[in-house]
Each structure stands twice: as C-alpha cells, then as structure tokens.
Amino acid sequence: MSYYGSIEAGGTKFVCAVADEELTIVERISLPTTLPEETLANVFDFFDQYELKGLGVGSFGPIDVNVQSATYGYITSTPKKGWRNVDLLGLLKERYAIPIAWTTDVNAAAYGEMHLGAGKQTQSCLYLTVGTGVGGGAVVQGAVLQGFSHPEMGHISVARYPGDTMESVCPYHEQCLEGLAAGPALEKRTGIKGQLLPEDHEAWGVEAFYLAQALMNYTLILSPEKIILGGGVMKQAHLLEKIRRSLEVQLGGYVNVPEEYIVGCGLGDNSGTLGCLLLAKEGV
Structure with missing residues (x-):
C-alpha cells in the first residue's frame, strides 16, 4: 500500500506523518530540529519504512517559493543555526522521486484549516x-x-x-x-x-x-x-x-x-x- 507523507519542518521540531487515501494518519512522529544532516537522516529513517506516492512540506522560513528562482526550495535567511541557505526541497527530491508540495508551515496550516477545519x-x-x-x-x-x-x-x-x-x-x-x-x-x-x-x-x-x-x-x-x-x-x-x-x-x-x-x-x-x-x- 502507498501513502501520502507530511513534513512540518519547524525551527524546534520536525513533525512527520503518513496517511492513507482518506488522509487518516497512520503514524506520526516528532523529531528535534538539530543540524540539517542529522535531522534529515532521522526524517529519511521514518519515511523509508513506507511506500510514498506524494509528500507535502510546510517549512519554517523564510523560504524560496518562487519556482523561477535559482534557489527555489531553499530555506533562506533564517537565524536558525546551520539552516541558512539549505536546499531542503532539493535534498528531499534526491531521496524520493515523487511529487512534493512546498510551502510555509503557516500556509500549510491555513490550507488545512480552510479545507478541513x-x-x-x-x-x-x-x-x-x-x-x-x-x-x-x-x-x-x-x-x-x-x-x-x-x-x-x-x-x-x-x-x-x-x-x-x-x-x-x-x-x-x-x-x-x-x-x-x-x-x-x-x-x-x-x-x-x-x-x-x-x-x-x-x-x-x-x-x-x-x-x-x-x-x-x-x-x-x-x-x-x-x-x-x-x-x-x-x-x-x-x-x-x-x-x-x-x-x-x-x-x-x-x-x-x-x-x-x-x-x-x-x-x-x-x-x-x-x-x-x-x-x-x-x-x-
């Protein structure tokens, strides 16, 4: 069975989840936001257990959401140590050859509340x-x-x-x-x-x-x-x-x-x- 994945990438924690076709959450975990390499290794360990068909990412920012930009998908001028100019979307795409939606954490929350809340x-x-x-x-x-x-x-x-x-x-x-x-x-x-x-x-x-x-x-x-x-x-x-x-x-x-x-x-x-x-x- 294949699943949809979710990443709430926060400055304090990454909340990762997988859900079925009805968006019923099957598993959800919270990981501390440390340095990118360590954090993403833990994210990959979680999602690698599942067959994913799509992933949605809502990230802390500022992030680049302009698809015409050379730095589209990057976390840009964040004060979060180690995360400035990190190509988060690119690193996820390297790992998973699936459609990945990319926006801010608050945009994702707004979208969820409008359609489902x-x-x-x-x-x-x-x-x-x-x-x-x-x-x-x-x-x-x-x-x-x-x-x-x-x-x-x-x-x-x-x-x-x-x-x-x-x-x-x-x-x-x-x-x-x-x-x-x-x-x-x-x-x-x-x-x-x-x-x-x-x-x-x-x-x-x-x-x-x-x-x-x-x-x-x-x-x-x-x-x-x-x-x-x-x-x-x-x-x-x-x-x-x-x-x-x-x-x-x-x-x-x-x-x-x-x-x-x-x-x-x-x-x-x-x-x-x-x-x-x-x-x-x-x-x-």
Whole structure:
C-alpha cells in the first residue's frame, strides 16, 4: 500500500506523518530540529519504512517559493543555526522521486484549516499562529496566497499601545507584531510565562490590542471570510474574546465583519500536518 507523507519542518521540531487515501494518519512522529544532516537522516529513517506516492512540506522560513528562482526550495535567511541557505526541497527530491508540495508551515496550516477545519464552507481564510514567533498564511479562492515570496504577517509594523516602551524582541524590527506580541514578548513584558499569567492581568489587554490591530490590517487588505488563530499563546481561551472586542473598537464601525469571524483552530495541533497531507494528495 502507498501513502501520502507530511513534513512540518519547524525551527524546534520536525513533525512527520503518513496517511492513507482518506488522509487518516497512520503514524506520526516528532523529531528535534538539530543540524540539517542529522535531522534529515532521522526524517529519511521514518519515511523509508513506507511506500510514498506524494509528500507535502510546510517549512519554517523564510523560504524560496518562487519556482523561477535559482534557489527555489531553499530555506533562506533564517537565524536558525546551520539552516541558512539549505536546499531542503532539493535534498528531499534526491531521496524520493515523487511529487512534493512546498510551502510555509503557516500556509500549510491555513490550507488545512480552510479545507478541513474551521474554515470549511469558505473560499478564503487567514491563519495566524501566535507562539514563540508570529506567522500567518492565507488561502484565497481555495489556493495558497504567495507572490515573489510568501507572506510575513508577523513582521508588519504596528502602532504601540499607549505607554508601552518595552524593547521589541524581534532583532530586525523595533515595533513589528512578532516583536511586541509573540510569546517571548509577553514574558518579557510581565516577567511571567504566558501560561502562568492570570486572566485579569493587564498585559492581556496589551496583547489583544496588538493582535487586533494586525487583524484589522489583514481585514482591510484581504477581507478573508474567516480568521483562524492558533499557536501556544492562543491556548488562553479568554484571549479570543478580548481580541474580538479590541478589533471592534479599532475598526470604529468602518467595516462590519461577518459573525464568527475570528475563531480558534478547528484541527487543533493537526492543522499543519493535515494541510501538508492534503497538498500532497492534490499534487499526485
């Protein structure tokens, strides 16, 4: 029997899975992201047990998604030690002579959520993950959105919350969304890890302000039918409603968004894996 394969290539871990024709996951493993040679050796050991007919890869980035580029398939300017300018797609193609779909980890998650999760019954959705970093992907008219490169939604510039003078945790930008609202920023602002922060702590209002401001910008530019929020920071159930209220205030009545516009993941921690599997199946 042949299977579809999935790789969620993250900066901390590679999640690999195989699934049958119905995309039912047969086996799934998590491998630490060390140096490329060691990591890929473990990836190959896993997939070599199966007959693969297609593979979907959602990678941490930045990556080159331009098929006309000489470095298509590369992880490019990542700060991850040892992974800058690694031809990840090329190394996978050397090993497996099968169709391989290639996109970002957040694009894969957006694709999975739109077709199989919280975005079902829509033709456009946006997925934003808020955790160690902030990243976003969009699906428009059923297809992943990208141009000369892929979206970098976590690095849009945001206006600071009144009185917030905390130094950004992003080494590139002093007031981008990731630098002011990712998990490490939340911890830097309070001295407490997000999962231990009381619900009534004022920092959650600051967090909601930054995320809602970003969602307002995405809304005004892309007008997706649904925005789906995931990642470790969003596992705080109370935060979703705070973001909704802040978005309403910041929009100021200029745009009326649909009901159930901002929602949590429908696929939980499987958004990226199922998105990659679906891309693999469609690419065969």
